[in-house]
Amino acid sequence: MFRARFVTATMAVAALSASLSACSNTEDSTQPKQSQVAVAKDSALAAMVPARFKGGVNVASGVYAPMEMLTESGKFTGFDYDLGQAIGGKLGIGFRFENQDFDTIIPSLQSGKHNIIINGMNDTAERQKTLDFVDYFHAGMAILVKKGNPDHVGTVLDLCGKSVAVAKATVQSDLMKTESRKCPGVGKPAMKLVEVPAETDAQLAVRASKATADVLDAAPAEYAAVTAGSGKLFEVVHDSQHPGGYAPVNTGIGVLKKDHDLTLALQAALKSLIQDGTYKQMLAKYKLTPYAIDAALINGKA
Known part of the structure; x- marks a missing residue:
């Protein structure tokens, strides 16, 4: 997006990682526990799920607390994980979260490895050239x-x-x-x-x-x-x-444009979670209420 050249640090990532290896994580707070989100299936919403996704969706994600965190056993938890489980519950399908480096997260959808992105990803005009976003957060x-x-x-x-x-x-x-x-x-x-x-x-x-x-x-x-x-x-x-x-922006679930039918199902499920209060309860759990949205949008539009 930006053509101008900027000063960058001369240290290589490998050297940075090596120099930081002595930093212990023992000072950090206790590892989070995995959430169990129970949301009843909505038959009308489940009918919106495209046949190719009836077996569930693979979610490209990462670690970005409190949006995504890992338990001691390496299982996902956090607001985005809870939201994914709640949307999956409404649609009657499983959401399988997997770790993916952020700079390769869009290619992971394009290759077919994953179906959607839930990783605190900002909805931007540049990314909308490749993805559609079901917006669920604003900060x-x-x-x-x-x-x-x-x-x-x-x-x-x-x-x-x-x-x-x-x-x-x-x-x-x-x-x-x-x-x-x-x-x-x-x-x-x-x-x-x-x-x-x-x-x-x-x-x-x-x-x-x-x-x-x-x-x-x-x-x-x-x-x-x-x-x-x-x-x-x-x-x-x-x-x-x-x-x-x-520069406050929307954060959304990223979906390839060819899967617009899945995007509509995700939007409908999120709308239902907003209406029944589940969305606000999950935000409050992670102290994220100030960043709530009022309506489920696609690419920032109703």
Whole structure:
């Protein structure tokens, strides 16, 4: 999307991973338990499921707490997992979640490995060229820094000249490239973007002082600040000019355009969950109520 070249960190991902291997996860909070979501099948909705998906759908996902988390035994849990199970319950089909690297998650649908994406994926115009989105969440992006904010970051432009960790192939990566272009205008050098494979790597980079900040969606940022190391590792920068986060966008379930009949079934099931209150109950469970949507949309439209 962006043609301009930006300063990037010279460290390779492999070197970053090696340098972070000494960071122990023992400080982090107790592993979450897998949720058991019981939602009754709706026969009218189940009739909307295309015949080729009657055996269930394979879901491309990842780890992006509290949207997706893993239990000690490696099973998925989190808001997105619960939502998937609830939609599957309404439709009378199974949703099988599998881990997939985010930068290969769309190709995994195109190859037939997976059928849909539920991974906190932002609904953007660029992605809509390939996918349709059943939108279920709305939030901006936030800046996560070490506890105590040692570099005194107050706004996004305070990151000019500093190392910023972002997960590859994300909206956050595009956002920071755009923000970095503004740095010369305020008399500062460009940001040094450290693109890593996953959000967990970005947080490790901040913990190991390989990056000043991690930029990610607001909900996972707030969750990390409260839970990681029992709340002793990170804090979220609250910019008074952007109280809801930077560049708020919809998050949706990604479906290939050729599977529009499945998209309509997913939208109908989500609409039912919103109407019967199940959706709000799940949001409240993960303290995500501020990011609720009012209606089930496709590509941001009714």
